[in-house]
Amino acid sequence: MTAAVLSIGTELTRGELVNSNAAWLSAALSDLGFDVVENVTVADDKERIATTFNRLTKSVRVVVCTGGLGPTTDDVTASAIAAALGVALVRDQASFEYIRRKLALSGREMSESNAKQADVPASAEVLPNAVGTAPGFVVEANGASAFFLPGVPKEMDRLYRDCVMPRIRSLSATDAFQVRFKLFGLPESQVGDRLADVEASHSGVTIGYRVHFPEVEVKVLARADTHLVARERVERAAIDVRSRLSPWIFGEGDDTFPAHVGRLLRGRGFTLAVAESCTGGLLGHLLTRESGASDFFVADAVTYANSAKAKFLGLAEDVLRWHGAVSGEVAAAMAEGVKRTAQADLGVGITGIAGPGGATESKPIGLVYISVAGPTGTIVREHTFTGDRNQVQMRAAYTALQMVRMVCLDPASSARDITARLPI
Amino acid sequence: MTAAVLSIGTELTRGELVNSNAAWLSAALSDLGFDVVENVTVADDKERIATTFNRLTKSVRVVVCTGGLGPTTDDVTASAIAAALGVALVRDQASFEYIRRKLALSGREMSESNAKQADVPASAEVLPNAVGTAPGFVVEANGASAFFLPGVPKEMDRLYRDCVMPRIRSLSATDAFQVRFKLFGLPESQVGDRLADVEASHSGVTIGYRVHFPEVEVKVLARADTHLVARERVERAAIDVRSRLSPWIFGEGDDTFPAHVGRLLRGRGFTLAVAESCTGGLLGHLLTRESGASDFFVADAVTYANSAKAKFLGLAEDVLRWHGAVSGEVAAAMAEGVKRTAQADLGVGITGIAGPGGATESKPIGLVYISVAGPTGTIVREHTFTGDRNQVQMRAAYTALQMVRMVCLDPASSARDITARLPI
DSSP states (O other), rough: OOOEEEEEHHHTTTTTTTHHHHHHHHHHHHTTTTTTEEEEEESSHHHHHHHHHHHHHHSSSEEEOOOOOOOSOOOOOOHHHHHHHTEEEHHHHHHHHHHHEEEEEHTOOHHHHHHHHEEEEEEEEOOOOOOSSEEEEEEEEOOOOOOEEOOSSSHHHIHHHHHHHHHHHHTTTSEEEEEEEEEEEOOOHHHHTTTTTHHHHHHEEEEEEEEETTEEEEEEEESSSSSSHHHHHHHHHHHHHHHTTTTEEEETTOOOOOEEEEEHHHHHHHEEEEEEEETTTTTHHOOOSTGGGGGEEEEEEEOOOOHHHHHHOOHHHHHHHOOOOOSSSHHHHHHHHHHHHOOOOOOOEEEEOOOSOOOSSSSSTTEEEEEEEETTTEEEEEEEEEHHHHHHHHHHHHHHHHHHHHHHHOOGGOBBBOOBBBOO | EEEEEEOOHHHHTTTSSSOOOHHHHHHHHHHTEEEEEEEEOOOSSSHHHHHHHHHHHHHHHHHEEEOOSSTTTOOOHHHHHHHTTOOOOEOOOHHHHHHHHHHHHHOOOOOOHHHHHGGEETTTTEEOSSSSSEEEEEEEEETEEEEOOOOHHHHHHIIIIIIIIHHHHSSSSSEEEEEEEEESOOOOOHHHHTTHHHHSSTTTEEEEEEEETTTEEEEEEEESSSSHHHHHHHHHHHHHHHHHHHHTTEETTTTHHHHHHHHHHHHTOOOOEEEEEEETTHHHHHEEEEEEEGGGGEEEEEEOOOHHHHHHHHOHHHHHHHHHHSSSHHHHHHHHHHHHHTTTTTTEEEEOOSSSOOOSSSSSEEEEEEEEEETTTTEEEEEEEOSSSHHHHHHHHHHHHHHHHHHHOOGGOOOOOOOOOOOO
């Protein structure tokens, strides 16, 4: 069954806003088993909206539209669709009352531009908006169902789930099921290479990739006549995916690597303290973005200047002078220093050259030393990360999390070892 | 003059990827003075690409297409366009040689799928790709010029600037000029209210808004027959914009607020040390994302646990016990403690409740105390920020930057003052 997504808004055709709504709706429709054949974006222009509406309703079964339902004069979607259908624009009394009450609750009067949001084409069925003011609506035209939703993402999301999904689920001849694996440590191209033959050996299964740098998501999706068959297909294919990627899979769905490592620490009952130099607080930020970090996170000493490394971590000036601030010895001393000072179970030390300045002949941009001081000793790793400053910082912070993960999984692994050079 | 953007890729119609290329191209075309009437995205499907190509070339003067020029079997753009034009697909020898040499440099053999990237419609003019392997091309059809660029953003970007822009600049009957102001501290809706009448009083000028939370961008754009007239219009309108928003404007173009504050610190010759609790390293991260932070940034003590506040900042247990960790007194002691320990000119202290857990009856989610210890004293501010955990953290970090900015602009302003309650 085919579908199309129509986005309406001059801010989109002018490129002032990236159209994330279209991607969200396309993914949601694909997940229901629809074949989304086209995404179209047009400006707030009555004639162009009407022409595109006619073209799309003639070529697909379901059209989902967003935008142009607001109170301002440039919001013309409802009147454009009324014109395309050759019907009048009428005021929906229930929506009018709802908007009036909603405004009254925040002490505001109903203006004519607010009232205009209750206007819908005469032949439309209203879709009540529990989140915002403008209602959505649905019309039938040229053999298609066309749904009109507000452009505000949280309103669109809610109306889609409440009103659109229940109505179109049965239209799709196929049902769909999916699993999303989250990975860290393997580049997207290598993920693709390892899964190259999975689609071919599992009929009806699609493998999709998405990068949330530096994490990679692998989506295993199947369509079938019934939910059960789709699910069985995904589960069989997922066994193949897992067997090829298990060292890099850390979670499923909306999981993130920092949250995963946080759960491992909590599960072990380990507390963690961090000492950062070139990553400047990024590792602490990643760990504390998730709520509940106080269960394991004690402190982060961002010792950017050498003087701070001495003051906050008790680093001997000799170590800094002898080995240089960017060295395995300093990373280890930072990890051990912050662990001792903060009285944590694990300490992490990161020192390196994020660039674009600061490189020397023997120490290139991207050179980073990462150390984890654990219950039985201290590990140190040397890496040369590629990418710009922000990518080097992100790769370094994630690699530190990877090392913390290994120590959580096998606490005895933290024996001093300065030899390994792991590319990423 | 009208233009359209055509994006090709099943990963887009499935919603696996947000189409930021379309926004980038739409903005670039708008900036040249084109009226972008439509953005269309279709799957890697020969027939649908050809149909859409025919429809768009019949309705606009310039079509810019991206995607589907890669080496894999699902990249079918060139053959779809050859079919639409009724011409053969031919191998461009110069591109073939270029790809072969490029692969040889990295020690790789040329495969048939690599060679396929040199195939273009017989009537096309090749646009050499200096960044990647696949060349772009341009064809004339139905009175329109249609440019085909790779979907990889940095390749698209480069080819657009090198080959598309010089060819279409003269087509646009109008020229355009723009200024982008960057603001912090005023919500987008209030920015809009303050500028409500600017468009009306400056003909040919458009005001656009874009939120990069918590920063807001205001774009002042004018189109005119000549660059000079467009520029004059923008400059006149920009005077009005500046006069209404000057307290909140910190920069122009791609400037960011953390970079701006960094420049102020560098200009004053001030060094900065930070002590964070509920923001967990975010402020340090924002300041060190920009290169050259080592000129002013000394250290960041992320003292998440109370024990760490005592250890790293020398906070008396009494202060914590008496006032509670979330208090103006503790924020001030953190700012003064980190300034003293790190021997910096300025110290910042942030403590609060980012949520969703941790609130008490007297201390709600979003309550944050921020302190700056400066050359002549210590300022403390109490805020109750709205939003989810990540928004509270971001608002707190930006508000701390705002306070540092004020002290840089007027160092004498740092006198102890616990009374002000500033909403944001």
